[in-house]
Amino acid sequence: MxxxxxxxxxxxxxxxxxxxxxxxxxxxxxxxxxxxxxxxxxxxxxxxxxxxxxxxxxxxxxxxxxxxxxxxxxxxxxxxxxxxxxxxxxxxxxxxxxxxxAPGRLRGVVTVLAALAMLAALVVWLPDALIRHAASIAPPAQARAIGHAILTDMERSAGPVCRRNSGQQVLDWITPRLLGDDAMVQVVPGPLNGALRLPGGLFVLGHDLLAASPGPEAGAGHLIAASLAVEDRQVTLDALRHAGLMASLRLMTLGTLPREAMAGFGEAMLAQPNPRPDLALIPAAFAQRGLSTEPYARSMDPTGATLMPLIEADPMRGAPMRDMLTDAQWLALQQICAG
CATH class of the missing domain: 2.30.29.30 (Pleckstrin-homology domain (PH domain)/Phosphotyrosine-binding domain (PTB))
Structure with a gap:
C-alpha cells in the first residue's frame, strides 16, 4: 500500500x-x-x-x-x-x-471471509470445548454413574457383572490397597484380557484372568496397569465424546445423561486392545504396593520373552513375599461368578 x-x-x-x-x-x-x-x-x-x-x-x-x-x-x-x-x-x-x-470491496470481502472463518472455527472448536469442560467439572458421583452406564453396555457382550457376595467382599477389601479408597472393582464373566478403567474410579476385571491364574497377583497387576494406562478424566472425556454435545450439556445442567447415551461405547471398548501403560512406569508402581511384576508379565506372555525387561526389573526379586490373600479369600474371589 x-x-x-x-x-x-x-x-x-x-x-x-x-x-x-x-x-x-x-x-x-x-x-x-x-x-x-x-x-x-x-x-x-x-x-x-x-x-x-x-x-x-x-x-x-x-x-x-x-x-x-x-x-x-x-x-x-x-x-x-x-x-x-x-x-x-x-x-x-x-x-x-x-x-x-473508502475501504472498498476488498476490505468487505476480507471482513466477510474473516467472519466466516471465525464461525467455522467456532463450529469445529466449541462443541469439543464444551464436552471437555463437562468432563473436567463432572463430580465423582456423576463420573461413577457414567462408568456404571458403560459397564451396563459392556454386559451385553461380556455377560452380567458377577455378584457373589463372598467374592465381592474380597475385592472390596483389597481394592483400596491397590487403587485407592475411592476405587471400585467389578468382575464380568467374559474375557477381557486383563482389566479396564471406566469413569469414576470404576475398574472391570475379566473372570478369565482369575480362573487362569495361580494366585491374585496377576489380576492385581492388571488393575494397577489399567490405572496407569489412562487417567480418569481422559476416560470420562472419551465417554462424553461418544455421548455427544447435547448429552454433555444435559450432564452439566441437569446432572444426568440420557438413558442411551453410552449405548455401544462399552462394546466398542471391548472390541479394542486394552490400553497399556509405559513399561517404565510399572516397576515403581508395583513396588509401592509390594507387588511383583513377574506374575503380571507372564499372564500376558507365559514364556516371558516379550516382557523380559519387566521381569528383570521386578522390584520384589529376592525379597520375602507375603501372600496378598489367604487361600480362603483367593478361592472366594475365583468363585465370584459361581451361583
Missing part, C-alpha cells in the same frame, strides 16, 4: 534523533514497500525500522520535513529536506487516507 509503484528503492539523507535530547545523527533514509529504514551511512547498518502506514509528519508544509514513527509517541524523529523523498512519503500518507475513507 505504499503507492510507489515506479520505485523499487528510494534513498535520501536525513538527520535522525533517537530521543528529543539526543544529538542529531546523519542517516540514510530508505523507502521500501512497507517500511522506512534509517541506516548508518558509513556501515549501512540499520538503525531503526518504521512502518510506513504509521509514519506521521510533525510540521506539514514546512521544511525540512520532520517525521516520527508514531504520532502518539513522537520521541524519535528524522528531518528530511530531499523533495523526492518527501513527495514519496506524502504520497503514501494520501493513499492511506484515501484507503481509510
Amino acid at each position: 505504499t503507492a510507489l509503484t515506479e520505485f523499487q528503492r528510494l534513498e535520501a539523507q536525513g538527520s535522525w534523533r533517537e530521543t528529543p535530547d539526543a544529538r542529531a545523527r546523519e542517516v540514510i533514509v530508505s523507502v521500501g514497500e512497507a517500511t522506512l529504514t534509517l541506516m548508518d551511512p558509513t556501515s549501512d547498518r540499520p538503525l531503526s525500522h518504521w512502518s510506513l502506514p504509521a509514519v506521521a509528519r510533525l510540521n506539514p508544509g514546512r521544511l525540512p520535513a520532520i517525521y516520527t514513527p508514531s504520532a502518539s509517541a513522537p520521541d524519535e524523529t528524522v528531518e528530511i529536506d530531499d523533495p523526492l523523498m518527501i513527495e514519496a512519503i506524502e504520497r503514501v500518507q494520501r493513499a492511506i487516507a484515501t484507503h481509510r475513507k
